[in-house]
Amino acid sequence: MLPEEIKRVLREYKEGEIDEKEMEAYLVDLPYENLEFAKIDHHRALRHGFPEVIFGQNKTTDQTVTIAKHILQKSPNVLITRTGEEVYTLLKSNFAECCYHPLSRIVTVIRNKTSNGRGKIGIFSAGTADIPVAEEASLTAEIMGNEVLTCYDVGVAGLHRLLSQRDDMRSCTVLIVVAGMEGALPSVVGGLVDVPVIAVPTSVGYGASFNGLAALLGMLNSCSSNVTVVNIDNGFGAGYVASLINRA
Amino acid sequence: MLPEEIKRVLREYKEGEIDEKEMEAYLVDLPYENLEFAKIDHHRALRHGFPEVIFGQNKTTDQTVTIAKHILQKSPNVLITRTGEEVYTLLKSNFAECCYHPLSRIVTVIRNKTSNGRGKIGIFSAGTADIPVAEEASLTAEIMGNEVLTCYDVGVAGLHRLLSQRDDMRSCTVLIVVAGMEGALPSVVGGLVDVPVIAVPTSVGYGASFNGLAALLGMLNSCSSNVTVVNIDNGFGAGYVASLINRA
Amino acid sequence: MLPEEIKRVLREYKEGEIDEKEMEAYLVDLPYENLEFAKIDHHRALRHGFPEVIFGQNKTTDQTVTIAKHILQKSPNVLITRTGEEVYTLLKSNFAECCYHPLSRIVTVIRNKTSNGRGKIGIFSAGTADIPVAEEASLTAEIMGNEVLTCYDVGVAGLHRLLSQRDDMRSCTVLIVVAGMEGALPSVVGGLVDVPVIAVPTSVGYGASFNGLAALLGMLNSCSSNVTVVNIDNGFGAGYVASLINRA
Amino acid sequence: MLPEEIKRVLREYKEGEIDEKEMEAYLVDLPYENLEFAKIDHHRALRHGFPEVIFGQNKTTDQTVTIAKHILQKSPNVLITRTGEEVYTLLKSNFAECCYHPLSRIVTVIRNKTSNGRGKIGIFSAGTADIPVAEEASLTAEIMGNEVLTCYDVGVAGLHRLLSQRDDMRSCTVLIVVAGMEGALPSVVGGLVDVPVIAVPTSVGYGASFNGLAALLGMLNSCSSNVTVVNIDNGFGAGYVASLINRA
């Protein structure tokens, strides 16, 4: 499957014609595998320290399963977000480790679970309805080798619930805070800790929440300086960046 | 100045031809004084329990002073919002009680200070820059006869500052909460008390605050059920409604 | 179900080691019951004078019924908004007092109906299509122990309909005004009364109503100073705050 | 100034080679006068029954005066909107009938005042700050030969002021209703009359009025079916269309 060129380069490397640093630089820019409708990037794990993730939205079940199988030939793990139970059923027969997480609509195959974080990643969410997005963040962080601490339904209207988790909160290296409606939780959490807080607005709400716009704007204007923001409902992105921050 | 008609009605009332209830109903719908460029409503105090307020924005100094003098012929007090020092200077010579509040750009003449509230009105604001709007609310509540408790610079990023005011907060009949940026303070305060909370978004902030839109949306989507909202920077409106709620 | 700690505190209270005021303060900050997917706050009734309400949107029938049953073990009443007939059917077998209100999609169980308001709460709505939101406000106010006066289909385009209700309007302690489209009703009503008016914009309309945005903006910019606003379609919030205002 | 072609056509018309209808059709499509930076349309009066109006915004004083003089060579009247006192000063020396209206920043030269309307045009405005836009509408309607009835400061929060004008309102052929803030006045007026109502939103307001957007959306969503809308602050357009409707 790999083109002739890379075989040649590898041979040159083995024979000492190019040194290790050159070799690594070469691999970093190596092309990708072409499936016609998608170009799989097998070397992302090398470049980014993480296996390929498949964003299932807008892909057919067949496309998703085909891409997943190609990845699993080269990589032990795969994470498929925004997908359905059909993808799970089709992969399960080939990969016993395949799991389906119905709330977040995620399929995972995890055959190599290593831990490489400096500390824990904490994931806090405001309401019951925010749990699917929080779970997407949590599964992403776990498959990237992190220990995850979750705490759900601790919205700012019931501050005592949140404050009782202060010790847990302060034990983490980085926090992900998931909230819809007015999106106030990251500001409050951000004021209680001294680590980076990744805020995830969710589309939970109605009326003037405008599908998450209110929460998004609230988080971007946070008066806590340790808050950065990702896209509405982007649990994956939050889990991904938190993992990079927590990397040893 | 009053038309003949009202004189006749008053005589009828004195002589018992119309009873007290009819008389009151008559007055409630009585017309107004016409200054050509503005129609002063001398009976608003009767109808709404409050003297005329002058919204100074978009009015010339002359117009504002003229209206103020007409009101002060019939009513002991007046409140002029969004005005300037020139109005104060011109009124001060005639009305010794005239005061100027530079932060909120308010002029007041208070010649009759009565107290008629059931309890205290609490006014909390998130940051230093929100103080002008909070002061507009505070002066409004005071001129309407209320005891006011203020607490500024207690934003959610420093939760311990806010929590240390919990007893004060719980001693009030109604709260006004003023905040810009993400506008999270009303949600947090709303969760700590069991009285109505009037949220005032301010235009304080930059970038994606969009001149107060972020705070406004945040407050409208508050997860605390006891929160209602007024327009951006509308300290007067908040003070006015709080006074109605606090009325004995 | 209650942790050991609270038993100990209660004993201390009985034996006079802590006084009544301390006891009350303790209870106010007491933790909540953890159902994994939701944290029920049994003490909200103490803090806020109202039993738990369940916001049914984004919850499964099973989740909703489970939470309702837990609440009904501790509290006589429950209010479930934005839910469906299935929840009603499942609860009805256990709780004879269970009712379903199809227009507003609300389920109630009311086993203890007490009245504790200072006066009446008036609920006015502009058009036939606004009735579901008005009913949500009305049921909320009733379950919180208030006498409610409703008047529907009195939009501003037929002013004589509205004006004929002026006496009813003026007999209330607080008004809730529900309107979609241009949302002008609260301004007109606000000018006719001297009590607080809670405006509820609805998503009724089409085209440039942008799902209630036009009504929302209109209400926020009301020229009547006694108007505050809640989120689009938020009948519950309006009923809740009106009840707090009307509380004896 | 007229090209040879039109002279030829006119001769043909005189000699009966083309009949009156053809002649009129020819004139309707006749070209314009070219000033390099602007093309004056002398025949608009023929086509539209109205002399050229000059929209002063974005034009220099020199450009405006030059265009005005060209128009006044062919037409008795001119209307210059959104201009300044300098234009007035420069025109006044040549045209004694020149007037400046400082509130609306309009300059007029009216040398031929004819009346051609079927009835009166009524202009109602909500607040003092809306008067400049109302005056722009009023001057436009007057220069186009209409009798105008104005009534200012009759906002919906003081309904009795408005209702006392009901007879005046019903005496007009068409109404212009000018309002900022929530823009509710056209809906209320529209429900009281059975003639066309032209609604003019103004940029008067603050915060969530978003420079007139709230009023604009409110008017577009009016529940009164006889309401149409023009651009924010577009008093000229409203006066123009009202004149067309009122034309005998």
Next chain:
Amino acid sequence: MLPEEIKRVLREYKEGEIDEKEMEAYLVDLPYENLEFAKIDHHRALRHGFPEVIFGQNKTTDQTVTIAKHILQKSPNVLITRTGEEVYTLLKSNFAECCYHPLSRIVTVIRNKTSNGRGKIGIFSAGTADIPVAEEASLTAEIMGNEVLTCYDVGVAGLHRLLSQRDDMRSCTVLIVVAGMEGALPSVVGGLVDVPVIAVPTSVGYGASFNGLAALLGMLNSCSSNVTVVNIDNGFGAGYVASLINRA
């Protein structure tokens, strides 16, 4: 059904105690018929010169049919917009004149067709997809007693199609111009005629048309001064106002 009061007034009128003008004034403010879920305004025809129209959206088939039957007891005609074939089927059995117009989803019962316009109402639309809205305008104008001239699919990208209709266009007393996408047609038509143009933006388009917002903004900013605008897809409103303008 009419209250005693009106009977008394009518007798007074017959006996000469009140004159015709007073009688008419009385009727104009007469109350409405109360169906619990809707208040029918039988006197709108008197006040506005038009029978009741039913806005079918957000009403159940039963509600719509019930209201229609009540109206048809007092009024010969009815117009039901945004409804479905079921309403037609249910009314057809009682009212032989009942018609269904599937494109615009309108049901009409016309038992008294009188003509009362000064001239013709012209209705022009830009594309095939705009026809339903144009038809709503057309049926409204017809039921209100006007002669209607329609011309569809004459968008500005094929100007020769439009220009070939210039004579028809100029034969009308008022024009309705319906367009989606960029909404340019009213500006072009407005420049070709000297009568009022009512612009109707439609939600036809995709992407950055934002469901009609692009067309709406375009029409509000028209450089043709004779253009006013109604809400997106509001064919009824346009037909209604055009009829008022065209009234003899």
Next chain:
Amino acid sequence: MLPEEIKRVLREYKEGEIDEKEMEAYLVDLPYENLEFAKIDHHRALRHGFPEVIFGQNKTTDQTVTIAKHILQKSPNVLITRTGEEVYTLLKSNFAECCYHPLSRIVTVIRNKTSNGRGKIGIFSAGTADIPVAEEASLTAEIMGNEVLTCYDVGVAGLHRLLSQRDDMRSCTVLIVVAGMEGALPSVVGGLVDVPVIAVPTSVGYGASFNGLAALLGMLNSCSSNVTVVNIDNGFGAGYVASLINRA
């Protein structure tokens, strides 16, 4: 000023070690000149067939003049947009060919005027106020070596003005159409020609034009398929792309 490397490469090229194609490829990727606060790209002329343009907005006079002088050491021409007369004054002393265009606030130095277009570029604008943006497009097209045909003040409300330019319009290889307000002109022009039309929305207008948003949306939704759009007021971009299209 050129680094050693390029000298070496040039020598290799001269000696035939690398061929012409390799040489060109090398130059295309050649680095830029570093002025600390800006990186001048001397080879843009090679890559893009056009000398460096300086976008003056947000640059100080000193920065602008410094960059201009550096460019003029290597390139015969320069175009500075959105700048002021001070830049002109400072450059004029060194470069006699320096011109200032006050309407569009552009400074040009043109020392080598070659013509390389296939045909003419037509620039049409709707109103007098759009001329500055049209001039920016025109000067850009001219400095890039094109013959330009301009026609201003031909808005769609006076269609006969526009139609009389039809022959000119059809003589061009590509058209730039500049319009504010409703932005309808590109759709109309697009329907009259069979060449690409580049639409430039301008911020001309008021109220609901929202600083050019209305025109922008109108143009993006154009029913003429040959229209593409650039940013609001981006005359330069339009002139640039038109030049690329017209390139022989």
Next chain:
Amino acid sequence: MLPEEIKRVLREYKEGEIDEKEMEAYLVDLPYENLEFAKIDHHRALRHGFPEVIFGQNKTTDQTVTIAKHILQKSPNVLITRTGEEVYTLLKSNFAECCYHPLSRIVTVIRNKTSNGRGKIGIFSAGTADIPVAEEASLTAEIMGNEVLTCYDVGVAGLHRLLSQRDDMRSCTVLIVVAGMEGALPSVVGGLVDVPVIAVPTSVGYGASFNGLAALLGMLNSCSSNVTVVNIDNGFGAGYVASLINRA
């Protein structure tokens, strides 16, 4: 089907009474064929160099097929966008060359494939989900007689994929760049080439992509001067303009 008039004109042309140039001018303005619900423009091919395209959205299957058949009587080819398989099935029986393209939901009948471009049109898209829009552009460009080069899934997050296509990119006369999400691809591509780039934002994305608004705004603000933009998802428009640019 053609009116008598055109026959007469053609005879005049044949007999030399009107010359070729007059004849062409005549045809350019010739009217269209009227199908009641649509006006087919048979001469668009003459005017615009392209057969009629049918925009299938908002048309019934019957309408679409009827229009298609009428076109195919006069023109060899037709392109139907945003349609469904039913249209294909109905046309296939009559026209053997009929094809259905399920990704882009396009039906084509191509009976005369000529090539008339100056060079190749390159179509680049960012992600797998953007392919349907890219295919719409590609089929449009092909049916208009162009050679097309496509390159999909070359988003900016994997720059090495894109850079490896640089030679292909530089071999084209004009580029179409299709991207959703942040829409950054046109800026990057625009910086690598010196030909016009037509940017097509797609509605691909979620949350704050607001159905393509983020990509649209990004492309309009591109820092590459050779970029123009079409509507969201408007692959057809991009293919159409690219063909005009590429025309020999």
Next chain:
Amino acid sequence: MLPEEIKRVLREYKEGEIDEKEMEAYLVDLPYENLEFAKIDHHRALRHGFPEVIFGQNKTTDQTVTIAKHILQKSPNVLITRTGEEVYTLLKSNFAECCYHPLSRIVTVIRNKTSNGRGKIGIFSAGTADIPVAEEASLTAEIMGNEVLTCYDVGVAGLHRLLSQRDDMRSCTVLIVVAGMEGALPSVVGGLVDVPVIAVPTSVGYGASFNGLAALLGMLNSCSSNVTVVNIDNGFGAGYVASLINRA
């Protein structure tokens, strides 16, 4: 200045009555110093590892200088953003280390410069006009003890400039990427590195950039998973979070 309570607690700590962990917990929640108009939080350095920053916008020169002096009594360093030269002049006389940075309008006093980062923080900006925001980020990161690498004017339209910095880019622990206009730079940089990227949209641009909204939306929708976003022009926030991530 410290209250009696803390003295007592400190004595208890010294005498071993409370251990170190308790002591730290106590200090974390310690109150703040009250200046009436602002509450200074001296313990933020303990909690967040950073001295107090003063956000100068909306503060008077006097307020800013007063706060700064209070902070400098307890803390060696201070950072004042969005301020002016007057603040610098007033502080300079007392604090020799005081510096003013005119581009970013920042005043710093740095008396204790320690380095505590794990690696370098890289700051990349797209255009010359983005430098002020980049400098705000840079100064923040430096005062928090980090080594900073800056690279300005490397926008995506000149990709070779950016790619030549790839090694620098890959040598950092965390990157801050600052861009206005379309905001594409973070996506491209994010794809080239495997560390967290903090994207800062700037208000640089015009027209449809809507003061940074285009860049903000672009960054939130980035196809690079390692990107998080802060508010428009929020260089301080980016520098702050980057410092937390880089903390040893």
